[in-house]
Amino acid sequence: MSWTEQAGRWMRRLLSGAESLLASKMEPCVACGASNDGTRKLPVCRRCWEAIPWIHEVCCAKCGRYEACPDCPRRIDTYYDQNRSAVRYDERMKEWLGQYKYRGQESLRSVLGPMLLHAYHLHRQGPSGGADFGKPASEFISYVPLSEQRYAERGFNQAGQLASELGRLTGLPVLPLLLRTRHTDKQSFKGRMERLDDLQGVFALEPGAASQVAAACRQGRVRVYLIDDVYTTGSTLNECSRAIKTTLPLEVCGISWAR
The missing domain is CATH 1.20.5 (Single alpha-helices involved in coiled-coils or other helix-helix interfaces)
Known part of the structure; x- marks a missing residue:
């Protein structure tokens, strides 16, 4: 050769x-x-x-819905400042969430978590959809907590994992600001009024994290981004925000993966 x-x-x-x-x-x-x-x-x-059915424009400036919203005009007291979601909850997104949340495919956190960055940037557009929402002195990320029973069943808190992914990408601190004081049945099986009744008083502040946020509030304007997987009627976000704002003078903005 x-x-x-x-x-x-x-x-x-x-x-x-x-x-x-x-x-x-x-x-x-x-x-x-x-x-x-x-x-x-x-x-x-x-x-x-x-x-992926990204949400690029919102119709309801409050909850971030991409079409006419029947829920926000009916709500007597709204405690959160605004919510933004990354995607529409279509059949494919339901399948992704089902694989992640109920069938234990936790690797999907590397997909769903970074998608929240889109909703985070939608908040910058503010309530009018175009005006700058403004950057506060301090920003924190938190998440909707699970009951001990639900955590034992699932083995992880999907909202907490998604919050960690968003914190990694934004550099914002992630705090367990809320506790769940009692177990409730799955909200997806309930109507709007059942959700409202079932969630009243179910959330409370976690003392250690609340002290850290309270210290930041004394230094200037503070915003907390509260993470959840799906926004349906806004009942969960509103009750969480009520628990936070009862004690802390700050803004609460919801970030949900799907709407």
Whole structure:
């Protein structure tokens, strides 16, 4: 074999090894398992990426709904300042959340968590949808707590995991600001009035985290972003905000993954 042929064979082996190394580092789509070329901002394939129903414009300035809202005009007392959500809760998003929340596919936190960054930026548009909402002196991230029973069943708090992902991307501190004082049945099976009755008085401040936020309130304007997976009627966010604002003089803004 000539030197040229040997060099050519060596080069082909080198290229083949490089291709194998790159392929081994290319993770499959976290959502569906299909091949993923790694060129998108989320660890998903092109098909899943293009199917994400992002919310780009809101119709209700208060809750962030992308269509006419029947709930906000009916609410007598609204304690949260505004809510923004990343995506519409369509069938594909229901499947993703089901895989993550109920079937134990916790790797999906690396998809759903970074998606909250979109909702975080929507807050910058403010209540009018265009005016700057303004940056406060201090910002914190917190999340809707689970009861001990629900945590034991699921093994993790999806809202807490999503909050951690958003905190990692924004650099904002994540605090367990709220406690759940009693267990409640799943809210998805209840009507609006049942939700309101069931959630009254169910949330309370966690003393340590509340002291940290109270100290920041004495220094200037404070905003807490409260994370949850799905915003339906706003009952959970409103009751959480009531518990916070009863003691702390600050803004509470909801960030939910889906609406």
